[in-house]
Each structure stands twice: as C-alpha cells, then as structure tokens.
Amino acid sequence: MSTEIFEEHRRLLTGVAYRILGSVADAEDVVQETWLKWAGVDHATVEDAKAYLIRVASRVAIDRLRWARSRRESYVGPWLPEPFGTTPDAAERAELTDTVELALLVVMETLSPLERAVFVLREAFDLPFSEIAEVVGRNEAATRQLAKRARDHVNDKRPRFDTDxxxxxxxxxxxxxxxxxxxxxxxxxxxxxxxxxxxxxxxxxxxxxxxxxxxxxxxxxxxxxxxxxxxxxxxxxxxxxxxxxxxxxxxxxxxxxxxxxxxxxxxxxxxxxxxxxxxxxxxxxxxxxxxxxxxxxxx
The missing domain is CATH 3.10.450.50 (Nuclear Transport Factor 2; Chain: A,)
Incomplete structure (x- = not known):
C-alpha cells in the first residue's frame, strides 16, 4: 500500500520539484530521494500522506536548489531551465494541468530558494500558508511575507506575452x-x-x-x-x-x-x-x- 500511495502522488511531486528547480533531471532525483524517505518512515505516524510527501519533496528541492545555484555560478554562458514536454511520456513525470511557462521559470531564477518554494507551493498548487510554513520552517506570518515578496517580484519582472x-x-x-x-x-x-x-x-x-x-x-x-x-x-x-x-x-x-x-x-x-x-x-x-x-x- 505504501508504494501505491507514493505512485499516486508521483506526478504531483515531480511537478513541485520541477517548478522549484527548473530541471527535469534534478526533479526526478528529488522524487527518488523522497521515495527513499517515504519507504523508511513509520507510515502509522503519517496522518496525511500527500501533505507529508509534498513537505519532504519541497525540502529536498530547496536544499538541491541551494547547491545548484552555487554550481551555476561557474556555468558557461546564460543558464536556462530545462524544457519540459507534454508528450505522453513526459506527462507521466509531472502534473501538467498548470504547466509553468518558460518565461516565468526564468524570472523565478531570480528568487531566493525559500521565496521560490513558497511561490510555487502557493501560486501553482494553492497550498494553505500553514502547510507552506511547515515546509520552509517559518511561522505563518513570515511565510505570508515571503509569498508577497516573491509574488510582487515575479509580477514586476514577468514579461507580458500573448496568451492566444x-x-x-x-x-x-x-x-x-x-x-x-x-x-x-x-x-x-x-x-x-x-x-x-x-x-x-x-x-x-x-x-x-x-x-x-x-x-x-x-x-x-x-x-x-x-x-x-x-x-x-x-x-x-x-x-x-x-x-x-x-x-x-x-x-x-x-x-x-x-x-x-x-x-x-x-x-x-x-x-x-x-x-x-x-x-x-x-x-x-x-x-x-x-x-x-x-x-x-x-x-
């Protein structure tokens, strides 16, 4: 049953990790690490499996983003997020109902890791601030401030493009x-x-x-x-x-x-x-x- 529960949420977890990291390969690594943590936990102590898995995947993604940011400082030329396809194969790896535009991912690169995670969890997945606060280790008031700062920054920098x-x-x-x-x-x-x-x-x-x-x-x-x-x-x-x-x-x-x-x-x-x-x-x-x-x- 624990495997079935995890597989039920795999696409969601990949979607969260991809938006935080902008990398398909890194997102898949995050999901694998989340699975290892899930396999090792006493499931009787987990009241809400979905919330637990999102919390774990988000924290792993934040840590990986901090490491990736330092690595990207030596990247040759401009760094762009990995493109994510909507082919049937790709659809198995991420939740595509609200796929993030590449231009938005580029803007999100200018956010701090915590700001980006809060922005993704709130704007893309509409998680309540109480749950996001647990993910980032801040109180709810501070989390709301992070969300506002991130949203204002994205709205200011995000290009206005045709949606047709x-x-x-x-x-x-x-x-x-x-x-x-x-x-x-x-x-x-x-x-x-x-x-x-x-x-x-x-x-x-x-x-x-x-x-x-x-x-x-x-x-x-x-x-x-x-x-x-x-x-x-x-x-x-x-x-x-x-x-x-x-x-x-x-x-x-x-x-x-x-x-x-x-x-x-x-x-x-x-x-x-x-x-x-x-x-x-x-x-x-x-x-x-x-x-x-x-x-x-x-x-």
Missing amino acids: RATRRDITERFIDASAGGDLEGLIALLSQEVTLVSDGGGKARSPLKVLSGQMNVVRFLTSVTTAEGMDKFMASIGMQEHGGLEFVITELNGGPAMLGVAAGRVISVVSLVISDGKIETIYVMANPDKMEHLTPPS
Missing part, C-alpha cells in the same frame, strides 16, 4: 519559415525593435556567451547559424559531423508552442518565443545537449 495559442503557434511557424528560408525581411518583420536572444549552450554547444539585444544583432546571429556552414559548425560542436540535415518541428513545451531542431532522430535544440502584441520580444535557445536528453521528437 493560435497566434503564438502562427508566429512560431512564420519564424521557422523565415529563419530556415533565409527570409531576412520576413524575419525582421516578426521581431520587436528591442528583441533579445538568450542562448544556453553550457559550453557544450556552439552558442553566444552573452545575451544578444536589438533587432539587427539578433538577425545577424540567426542568419549566420541557419546557413549550411553555420549549421555544420553547430553540429560539429555537439559531436554530430554526420547528421543528414536538420528538421524543424513545432511541439508543446511548458504549456506553449516551441520549435525543436531534430537531426538523426535526436532533439538537438529548442527555441521558445515570448510574443507580445504580435511581435517576438524574447527568443530562448536551448542547445546544451545535457538538457535535450529527456526530449524525444514528436512522432
């Missing part, structure tokens, strides 16, 4: 066509004047080491990497000298449309767009091969 899925998918498709087809005018027409491009190669894939800002800087980069020479250099940087060409497909990641770069049956890049008033405001490019391992091309 059809519009977002249409612009993503046009972005693919313009980029892959070398349509300079079409590409410029899609980008805002102040567009930024954030690329995460982690020192393991050819990628800008700084955020690119401004329409022309972004266009120059995009046109350079989509040439045959630019693509070959990128493929070589991830050890794929023989790749047979690159295909771009649209799939659902983190609750919105994203562009996958697929070569030899393997996802080698993810591009996610933040769109506001019909223009692309931010382009997130994930190319670190370590962050692609859990993704599979759509069939």
